[in-house]
Amino acid sequence: MSATPLKLLFDENISYRIVKKVAHLYPGSEQVISWLDR
Structure with a gap:
Protein backbone atom coordinates (compact mmCIF):
# COMPACT_ATOMS: atom_id res chain seq x y z
CA MET A 1 0.00 0.00 0.00
CA SER A 2 2.83 2.41 0.85
CA ALA A 3 4.44 1.80 -2.54
CA THR A 4 1.52 3.35 -4.43
CA ILE A 14 9.11 12.41 -14.28
CA SER A 15 6.10 13.98 -16.00
CA TYR A 16 7.02 17.35 -14.50
CA ARG A 17 10.60 17.08 -15.74
CA ILE A 18 9.41 16.12 -19.22
CA VAL A 19 7.01 19.08 -19.22
CA LYS A 20 9.82 21.43 -18.21
CA LYS A 21 12.10 20.06 -20.93
CA VAL A 22 9.46 20.33 -23.66
CA ALA A 23 7.83 23.55 -22.44
CA HIS A 24 10.28 25.91 -24.13
CA LEU A 25 9.06 24.66 -27.51
CA TYR A 26 5.60 26.11 -26.95
CA PRO A 27 4.69 29.81 -26.66
CA GLY A 28 3.09 30.80 -23.38
CA SER A 29 4.44 27.74 -21.59
CA GLU A 30 6.55 29.90 -19.26
CA GLN A 31 3.36 31.04 -17.54
CA VAL A 32 2.30 27.40 -17.11
CA ILE A 33 5.66 26.44 -15.63
CA SER A 34 5.63 29.37 -13.22
CA TRP A 35 2.10 28.38 -12.20
CA LEU A 36 3.26 24.78 -11.62
CA ASP A 37 6.24 26.01 -9.59
CA ARG A 38 3.99 27.81 -7.10
Whole structure:
Protein backbone atom coordinates (compact mmCIF):
# COMPACT_ATOMS: atom_id res chain seq x y z
CA MET A 1 0.00 0.00 0.00
CA SER A 2 2.83 2.41 0.85
CA ALA A 3 4.44 1.80 -2.54
CA THR A 4 1.52 3.35 -4.43
CA PRO A 5 1.97 6.98 -3.25
CA LEU A 6 5.71 6.65 -3.81
CA LYS A 7 5.18 5.43 -7.37
CA LEU A 8 2.66 8.19 -7.99
CA LEU A 9 5.12 10.80 -6.74
CA PHE A 10 7.86 9.29 -8.89
CA ASP A 11 5.68 9.30 -12.02
CA GLU A 12 4.56 12.84 -11.25
CA ASN A 13 8.18 13.97 -10.94
CA ILE A 14 9.11 12.41 -14.28
CA SER A 15 6.10 13.98 -16.00
CA TYR A 16 7.02 17.35 -14.50
CA ARG A 17 10.60 17.08 -15.74
CA ILE A 18 9.41 16.12 -19.22
CA VAL A 19 7.01 19.08 -19.22
CA LYS A 20 9.82 21.43 -18.21
CA LYS A 21 12.10 20.06 -20.93
CA VAL A 22 9.46 20.33 -23.66
CA ALA A 23 7.83 23.55 -22.44
CA HIS A 24 10.28 25.91 -24.13
CA LEU A 25 9.06 24.66 -27.51
CA TYR A 26 5.60 26.11 -26.95
CA PRO A 27 4.69 29.81 -26.66
CA GLY A 28 3.09 30.80 -23.38
CA SER A 29 4.44 27.74 -21.59
CA GLU A 30 6.55 29.90 -19.26
CA GLN A 31 3.36 31.04 -17.54
CA VAL A 32 2.30 27.40 -17.11
CA ILE A 33 5.66 26.44 -15.63
CA SER A 34 5.63 29.37 -13.22
CA TRP A 35 2.10 28.38 -12.20
CA LEU A 36 3.26 24.78 -11.62
CA ASP A 37 6.24 26.01 -9.59
CA ARG A 38 3.99 27.81 -7.10
